[in-house]
Amino acid sequence: MSSRALKEHTSVALLAEGVLNGNRLMLSRAISHVENQETDASALLTALYPHAGKAHIVGVTGAPGTGKSTLVTALALSCRGAGMTVGIVAIDPTSPFTGGALLGDRVRMRALAGDTGVFVRSMATRGSLGGLSKTTGDVVTVLDAAGFDCIIVETVGVGQAEVEIASTAHTTLVVEAPGLGDEVQAIKAGILEIADILVVNKADRPGMDRTLRALEMMLDIEGNGARYVRHHGQLLRVESPAESEDEETRWKVTVMKTVATDGTGVEDLRQRIDAHRHWLRESGEMAMREQLRIANTLENIIRAELNRRIAASIPAGGLEKMVEKIRRRESDPYAAAAVLLAGV
Amino acid sequence: MSERKIRILVAKPGLDGHDRGAKVVARMLRDAGFEVIYTGIRQTPQMIAEAALQEDVDVVGLSILSGAHMTLCPKVVELLRAQGQDNVLVVVGGIIPDDDVERLKAAGVDGVFGPGASSEAYVEFIQNHVQVIV
Numbered sequence: 280m281s282s283r284a285l286k287e288h289t290s291v292a293l294l295a296e297g298v299l300n301g302n303r304l305m306l307s308r309a310i311s312h313v314e315n316q317e318t319d320a321s322a323l324l325t326a327l328y329p330h331a332g333k334a335h336i337v338g339v340t341g342a343p344g345t346g347k348s349t350l351v352t353a354l355a356l357s358c359r360g361a362g363m364t365v366g367i368v369a370i371d372p373t374s375p376f377t378g379g380a381l382l383g384d385r386v387r388m389r390a391l392a393g394d395t396g397v398f399v400r401s402m403a404t405r406g407s408l409g410g411l412s413k414t415t416g417d418v419v420t421v422l423d424a425a426g427f428d429c430i431i432v433e434t435v436g437v438g439q440a441e442v443e444i445a446s447t448a449h450t451t452l453v454v455e456a457p458g459l460g461d462e463v464q465a466i467k468a469g470i471l472e473i474a475d476i477l478v479v480n481k482a483d484r485p486g487m488d489r490t491l492r493a494l495e496m497m498l499d500i501e502g503n504g505a506r507y508v509r510h511h512g513q514l515l516r517v518e519s520p521a522e523s524e525d526e527e528t529r530w531k532v533t534v535m536k537t538v539a540t541d542g543t544g545v546e547d548l549r550q551r552i553d554a555h556r557h558w559l560r561e562s563g564e565m566a567m568r569e570q571l572r573i574a575n576t577l578e579n580i581i582r583a584e585l586n587r588r589i590a591a592s593i594p595a596g597g598l599e600k601m602v603e604k605i606r607r608r609e610s611d612p613y614a615a616a617a618v619l620l621a622g623v
Numbered sequence: 624m625s626e627r628k629i630r631i632l633v634a635k636p637g638l639d640g641h642d643r644g645a646k647v648v649a650r651m652l653r654d655a656g657f658e659v660i661y662t663g664i665r666q667t668p669q670m671i672a673e674a675a676l677q678e679d680v681d682v683v684g685l686s687i688l689s690g691a692h693m694t695l696c697p698k699v700v701e702l703l704r705a706q707g708q709d710n711v712l713v714v715v716g717g718i719i720p721d722d723d724v725e726r727l728k729a730a731g732v733d734g735v736f737g738p739g740a741s742s743e744a745y746v747e748f749i750q751n752h753v754q755v756i757v
Contacts (some may be wrong), residue, residue: 291733304707306678378628379653383675386663392670399677403658405626 292317295326296423303398306425310400313417321580324417331423334366334430335556338448340410340470343436345456346480348387350539351433355391357542357549358429364396364420366430370411373403380404384433398427409443410434413583416447416576437470445473446575449568450555452548454478455494457486471497474532475555478548482536494534530558592623626739628658629753631682634671635664636695645686648716652684654748668695672702675711681753687717697730704731712752716740 289308302343309327313320337354339347348369355365369384380403391397400422404412411434422430434444445451453474461539471477481491533553537544559565601619602609610618630756634651635642642664649661660678662671675683683703685696703711714734715727724735734748 304676307676311679357705374653375656377654379656380658381649381653382658382660385660389663389666389670399674401660401678403628405628405730556625 291323291326294323298327298421299330303395306399306421307399310418313421314402314412314414315391316414316583320417324420328426331420334419334423334427335450336419336423336448337429337431337551337552338434338444338451339431339454340437340441340444340451340473341454341478341480342435342456345436347412347433347436347454347559348384350454350478350480350537351384351431352388352454352543352553353537353539353542353545354431354549355388355397357364357545358395359394360551363428364426365398366419366425366427367397367399367433368402368415368418368422368430369399369433370404370415370433370435372435373407375406375427398605404413404435407443408441409463410441411443411447413579416572416579418480419447442470443472444570449559449565450475450552452476452478452552454480455490456481457484457490475530475549476548477532477534478537479534480537480539482544483538489535491536498532498534521599528562530555530562530564539553540595575620589620589623593619628656628661630658630681631680631749632660632662632671632675632678632680632685633664633684634662634674634688635686636666636668636671636699637687637689637691638665639687639689639737642686644688644716648684649740651745652749654661655742657749668702670699671699672706672708675703676706677707679737680711682712682714682749685713685715685717687715687719690718692717692719693723693726696727696732698717700731712749714745714748716745728752735745 288303289312291312291361294309294312298309306452312323339351339354341347346476351369355367358365367388369382369388371380372381372386373380382401382403383401384401388399391399400418402412402415402418407413411432415432419430419432432444432448434441451473453470453476455477457479477494477498479487479494533551534547535544537548539545559568597619601610603616605612605615625728633645633652635645639686645664646661649659660674660680662674666674671683671685673755683699685692685699687695692715696713700713703713712728712733713731714736715732716736719727719737727735733752736745
């Protein structure tokens with residue numbers, strides 16, 4: 280048998296047309312095109328961007344083993360029951376050693392098989408460290424343009440600091456499970472701060488009450504109604520302006536209990552997400568989060584392009600030569616960087 | 624600046640639940656630098672073809688120990704082709720009698736690996752048959 284092409288080349292125009300017309304094969308190929316950062320991927324995104332912006336984007340994050348994939352599946356089923364179509368992006372880590380990845384989120388998602396109102400795509404982090412992959416936001420744009428009402432993004436199992444999801448999603452769920460850490464864990468900075476809704480999944484397990492108390496205590500200390508701005512590449516939490524400090528208009532982060540395996544609490548969770556969506560619209564917060572999201576996207580595009588230009592302007596072997604010079608102490612990394620960047 | 628990776632779906636069609644082999648192969652392919660989408664046991668040919676479509680994979684790997692390969696594998700190939708996934712490589716691993724190997728190949732299966740097949744054999748087969756166009 281002869282070698283096969285990995286995939287035949289499909290033009291950007293055909294891909295865009297397919298995505299907008301609901302052709303699932305073209306949608307899938309368009310996602311690959313964007314994920315692989317093909318040279319004309321930006322042209323594809325330019326074609327799709329005007330059609331995006333309608334979906335509600337829900338981020339689901341939390342430590343490994345808290346039941347994120349099962350919860351995403353249960354949420355998707357609940358959305359389908361309410362008449363919404365659902366796109367899912369599920370992210371698992373790439374090995375830093377081999378570049379390979381084992382993407383296993385589909386194992387938990389078999390209940391969604393056979394439903395054409397659902398589209399599930401697994402993505403590997405491909406070297407990104409923030410809980411998403413570099414192109415996750417772009418893949419969400421493709422699914423959005425394809426017309427899915429709700430897009431759920433499941434991050435890799437995260438630790439304490441992977442908060443990138445908050446600048447991609449409209450509503451961020453942070454999933455905890457009973458028995459993972461005490462009150463001190465709950466008041467540490469990072470992951471818990473980005474939650475619009477906190478979920479304690481596996482609520483039928485021992486330790487439930489303690490986890491619930493710890494999270495509620497944290498919410499008490501924090502006060503509710505803070506929000507985020509992006510400042511020099513960091514998400515900053517700021518208190519809402521005084522005029523919206525009114526108890527009535529603030530969003531209250533609540534703790535929801537679910538047992539994703541049998542669906543307990545999932546319907547309530549979906550309604551809470553819906554309430555958040557309404558609140559975003561009515562409070563004007565949506566415009567702010569969109570600004571944040573767009574600024575983030577723009578920064579990423581500019582940074583990627585600059586990286587490309589920098590790589591292209593350093594002659595082949597230039598970096599290695601410089602490293603050797605530094606190793607011999609004939610130069611230092613700071614001066615060498617200035618020299619290498621002079622040509623950019 | 625294309626960053627393509629070879630993507631492989633590993634699935635167990637049919638009703639036998641012996642997924643050790645599929646997991647070992649999935650892990651081995653991961654270590655060879657591929658992106659492996661593992662779907663687990665009790666998959667119907669329809670579920671496998673649809674997952675392959677959504678994931679835009681280059682290779683579908685089927686693990687079968689139940690003896691139902693002559694029913695299930697050609698069905699997967701047929702569904703993949705009907706969806707327009709013409710270039711997807713289909714490989715089968717498991718307990719396949721010698722006589723059936725040729726019949727599977729005639730039905731569109733590209734490669735068959737039995738017990739004792741080395742990891743190198745799998746990886747080489749995939750690398751030789753899937754070419755990355757840059």
